[in-house]
Amino acid sequence: MPLPKAELHLHIEGTLEPELAFELAARNGVELPYTDTEALREAYRFEDLQSFLNLYYELMAVLRTERDFADLADAYLARAAAQGVRHAEIFFDPQAHLARGVGMGTVVDGLWRALGRSEEVHGVSTRLILCFLRDESAESALETLDAAKPYLDRITGVGLDSAEVGHPPAKFREVYEAAAALGLRRVAHAGEEGPPEYITEALDVLGVERVDHGLRCMEDPALVERLARERIPLTLCPLSNVRLRTVDVLAEHPLPAMLDAGLLCTVNSDDPAYFGGYAGDNFDAVRTSLGLSEERLRELARNSFVASFLEDDEERRARCLAEVDAYTF
Numbered sequence: 001m002p003l004p005k006a007e008l009h010l011h012i013e014g015t016l017e018p019e020l021a022f023e024l025a026a027r028n029g030v031e032l033p034y035t036d037t038e039a040l041r042e043a044y045r046f047e048d049l050q051s052f053l054n055l056y057y058e059l060m061a062v063l064r065t066e067r068d069f070a071d072l073a074d075a076y077l078a079r080a081a082a083q084g085v086r087h088a089e090i091f092f093d094p095q096a097h098l099a100r101g102v103g104m105g106t107v108v109d110g111l112w113r114a115l116g117r118s119e120e121v122h123g124v125s126t127r128l129i130l131c132f133l134r135d136e137s138a139e140s141a142l143e144t145l146d147a148a149k150p151y152l153d154r155i156t157g158v159g160l161d162s163a164e165v166g167h168p169p170a171k172f173r174e175v176y177e178a179a180a181a182l183g184l185r186r187v188a189h190a191g192e193e194g195p196p197e198y199i200t201e202a203l204d205v206l207g208v209e210r211v212d213h214g215l216r217c218m219e220d221p222a223l224v225e226r227l228a229r230e231r232i233p234l235t236l237c238p239l240s241n242v243r244l245r246t247v248d249v250l251a252e253h254p255l256p257a258m259l260d261a262g263l264l265c266t267v268n269s270d271d272p273a274y275f276g277g278y279a280g281d282n283f284d285a286v287r288t289s290l291g292l293s294e295e296r297l298r299e300l301a302r303n304s305f306v307a308s309f310l311e312d313d314e315e316r317r318a319r320c321l322a323e324v325d326a327y328t329f
C-alpha cells in the first residue's frame with residue numbers, strides 16, 4: 001500500500017497521456033501533427049517552461065466536449081488513487097479552452113462529472129482551482145472570473161500559471177481582490193523560473209495562502225525565514241523541475257535543504273503525463289535520489305493534508321492524517 005498523500009499541484013490538462021490524446025483526437029476528428037504515441041513521446045524533451053507550454057497548449061486541441069474533460073479527470077483520479085492520493089486539489093486553465101471556443105460550462109461540468117463522484121469511485125476527495133494564465137492580460141483574467149461566476153459552487157480557489165518570467169504577480173492584483181471578495185482561496189505559481197521577489201509579491205499583493213513551486217526562495221535567506229515562520233506551504237514538483245531544467249539532476253534538488261530550513265514543503269506531480277510520473281512516482285524519486293528518511297517522507301505526506309483546503313471537512317483531514325501516522329513503510 002502506498003503512503004497516503006494529498007496532491008495540491010496538479011494541472012488536469014497536464015494529465016493528458018498520449019494514448020488518451022490520440023483517442024480523443026479520433027473521437028473529435030482532430031488532426032494531431034504526430035504519427036503515433038511514440039512520435040508524440042519523442043517531443044517530450046523540454047528546454048524550459050515555455051518549450052513545455054507550447055506542446056501543452058497544442059495538445060489541448062483534442063479536448064472538446066464534457067465527456068472529454070470527464071474522461072481526462074477520471075483517468076487522472078484512477079492513477080492518483082493507485083499511488084496513494086486521498087485528496088486532490090486540481091488546477092484547470094479555462095482561458096486555454098475559451099480561446100478555442102470551448103465554454104466554461106463544458107469544462108467545469110465535464111470535470112465535475114468525474115470529480116463529483118470521485119470520493120465514492122476512487123476514494124479521492126477533490127477541490128477545483130481555476131488558474132489565470134499570467135501571459136494573458138489582466139482584463140482577460142477578470143473576464144474569466146466573471147465567466148466562472150455561475151460555477152462557483154464547484155470552484156474552491158484561484159491560481160496563476162503559464163509563462164512566469166516577465167509576468168509578475170502584481171499584474172493580477174485586481175482579479176485576486178475580486179476572487180477574495182467572492183470567498184475564493186488564493187494560490188499562485190511563483191519562483192519556478194521567476195525570481196524570489198515574485199514569491200514576496202504573490203504573498204503581499206495577491207494574498208496567496210500557498211505558493212506553487214516557490215523553489216527560488218532558496219536564493220533569499222530572509223524570504224526562507226519568513227516562509228518558515230509564517231508556515232506558508234510550498235507545492236514542490238521535483239520531476240517537473242528536472243524536466244523543465246530548473247534543477248540539473250534530481251540528486252541536486254533543494255528539497256532536503258528546504259525541509260531542514262523548516263519550510264512546509266509538499267511533493268506533487270504538476271503535469272504527470274509530460275514529466276515522467278504521478279504523485280507516488282515523485283515520492284519514490286525523491287526517496288531514491290535524495291535519500292530521504294521514512295520520517296521525512298511521513299512529514300511530506302502530513303504536510304500535504306495540513307496545507308490542503310480541507311477546512312470544510314476537518315473530519316476527512318483528521319482521518320487522512322491518522323492514516324499517515326499509522327502507515328508502515
Ligand SMILES: Nc1ncnc2[nH]cnc12
Nearest residue numbers: 011161162163189270271
Ligand atoms: N509547471 C508549470 N508552470 C507554469 N504553468 C504551468 N501550466 C502547466 N504546468 C505549468
Ligand SMILES: [Zn+2]
Nearest residue numbers: 011161189270
Ligand atoms: Zn504547475
